[in-house]
Amino acid sequence: MKTIFHHIRKALTFWFISIILLGSAMQANAQQNSSAVIDPFESQYFTNRYLGNPSMAGRDSGLNLNAAYRQQFNGIPGAPITQAFSADYNSGKRVGLGLIAYNDKAGLINNTRFALTYAYHLPVGAYSQELHFGISGAFAHTQLDPKGIIGDQTDPSIADFNGRKNKFEIDYGMAYTDTHMTLQASLANLIGYMNHFNNTTADEASFYAAAAYKFILNGPVNSIEPQASLRGIKNYNSVADLGINMIMFQHLLNIYGMYHTSGNFSAGVGLHYKDILYIQGSYLSKIAGLKDYTDGNFEVDLTISLFRHQ
Numbered sequence: 316m317k318t319i320f321h322h323i324r325k326a327l328t329f330w331f332i333s334i335i336l337l338g339s340a341m342q343a344n345a346q347q348n349s350s351a352v353i354d355p356f357e358s359q360y361f362t363n364r365y366l367g368n369p370s371m372a373g374r375d376s377g378l379n380l381n382a383a384y385r386q387q388f389n390g391i392p393g394a395p396i397t398q399a400f401s402a403d404y405n406s407g408k409r410v411g412l413g414l415i416a417y418n419d420k421a422g423l424i425n426n427t428r429f430a431l432t433y434a435y436h437l438p439v440g441a442y443s444q445e446l447h448f449g450i451s452g453a454f455a456h457t458q459l460d461p462k463g464i465i466g467d468q469t470d471p472s473i474a475d476f477n478g479r480k481n482k483f484e485i486d487y488g489m490a491y492t493d494t495h496m497t498l499q500a501s502l503a504n505l506i507g508y509m510n511h512f513n514n515t516t517a518d519e520a521s522f523y524a525a526a527a528y529k530f531i532l533n534g535p536v537n538s539i540e541p542q543a544s545l546r547g548i549k550n551y552n553s554v555a556d557l558g559i560n561m562i563m564f565q566h567l568l569n570i571y572g573m574y575h576t577s578g579n580f581s582a583g584v585g586l587h588y589k590d591i592l593y594i595q596g597s598y599l600s601k602i603a604g605l606k607d608y609t610d611g612n613f614e615v616d617l618t619i620s621l622f623r624h625q
Contacts, residue, residue, distance in 0.1 A: 339438035355520070356383045356399060357581055357597040359615040360542060361560040361571055363411055365432075366521050368488035368501040369449030372403040372434040373411015377623035379403050383601075385614040385620050391614045393463075395612075409436045411449070423463045428455040430486065451486040495531070497542075500524040521547035525556075537562045552577070566590075583614075593618040 344402045359367040363381045365374075381401045387394040397420075403413035415434035418425070434449035458477050488501030503520045525544035532538060557582075558573025572582040583597030597614040 320452075326439045332578055354599060354612065355546070356385065356397075356616070357573075357583055357599065357614050358383055358595065358618075360525075360544065360556065360558065361403065361527075361540065361569075362585065362593065362595060362616065362618065364497075364499065365401055366399065366415065367525075368434045368490060368499045369413070369430075369451040369486050370434050370447035370488040370490045370499065370501070371411075372413030372432040372449055373405040374403075374434070374436060374445075374447060374492070375620070375623065376405045378621045380619045380621070381616065383616045385612050387610070395419065395421040403432070403434075405436075409438075410434070411436060413451070415447075415451070415453075419425070420460075423460050426455070427458075428453055428484075430454075430484075440493070442473065442493060445491070447488075447490040447492065447499075449488045453484045453486065454481040455484055456481045464504040489569055495529050497529075499526075516618065519549040521549050523547070535563055537564075537566055569595075579611075585616075590623065591620055593620075 338526035350611045354365055356363075358381065363379075363383075364371040366381075366383075367380075379402065381399075383397075383399045385395075385397045395541060397417075398419075399415065399417045401413065401415045403411060405411050411432075413430075413434065415428070415430040415432070417428040417430075420426075430451040430453035432449055432451040434447060437446045437448075438444070439446055457479075459473055461473055461477075464473070483506070484503070485505040486501060486503050487505050488499065490497065490499035492498075501523045503522065522544055523544065525542060527540055527542035528613060529538050529540040539559060539561050541559045542556075546554045546556065548554065555576045556573050558571060560569060560571040563571045567587055567612070569585045569587070570583070571585075572580065574580050579600040581599040583595050585595030587593050593616075598611060599614065600611040
């Protein structure tokens with residue numbers, strides 16, 4: 316009986332936090348009316364949370380290698396292509412280490428970012444309760460592709476733009492996890508946030524918060540995990556993401572779907588092989604203001620897990 320009340324209490328806590336996140340997003344949407352939004356990789360929500368929160372690096376035992384690729388369905392010249400690679404490792408003694416390499420190319424603009432992460436995982440109870448803290452140091456650079464310029468490719472302003480120094484950034488994250496619940500929050504580019512510099516830019520991620528609760532089941536469906544998250548975007552609306560991930564057939568297959576308050580949705584299917592190999596395909600529809608120009612994005616994610624403790 317105590318166990319049942321324990322799960323009910325945690326489930327109520329999850330839905331309470333979800334309502335707060337959704338209410339915050341609705342309030343932000345009331346203050347601004349822009350359709351601009353950053354689309355993170357879909358794997359950040361359920362399968363590779365390290366992409367959205369440094370504190371999740373090395374949470375699982377062993378070495379996790381992740382690759383993600385995203386492109387628009389229709390082949391518009393200059394359409395965005397985004398790639399990411401991450402590796403995180405549990406080195407023992409409660410320490411996790413991580414690496415993220417990110418590249419986004421849209422038209423003439425090419426954005427690259429490399430981040431190194433240190434995370435600490437602190438047990439706080441006898442039932443898999445843990446607090447997680449993580450910090451990433453990153454170098455980011457934006458460059459123009461001269462080959463795509465129709466005009467004078469030797470214009471000095473191009474060289475000046477590409478000659479700018481790399482921007483150093485610090486990301487911080489923290490989380491609480493147990494057998495069922497995952498609560499997390501992270502802040503991107505902590506230096507810029509504290510010093511209020513680079514205020515001429517927009518469309519940058521500023522913070523991320525999420526709450527998820529996994530219901531363990533018997534039968535063909537092994538677990539159901541609803542999640543609510545809130546993403547902050549510099550100078551634009553915050554976006555809430557509400558979705559659910561379902562794992563079935565002895566952890567062989569998962570299906571997920573999410574609604575985003577930016578006016579679009581995402582869905583995906585993944586296949587697992589012996590807790591070693593995982594591949595997921597996802598579709599993200601475009602927000603209402605861009606539906607006349609693109610059919611949305613397709614994403615493929617691949618995960619290889621090695622040296623895990625059974």
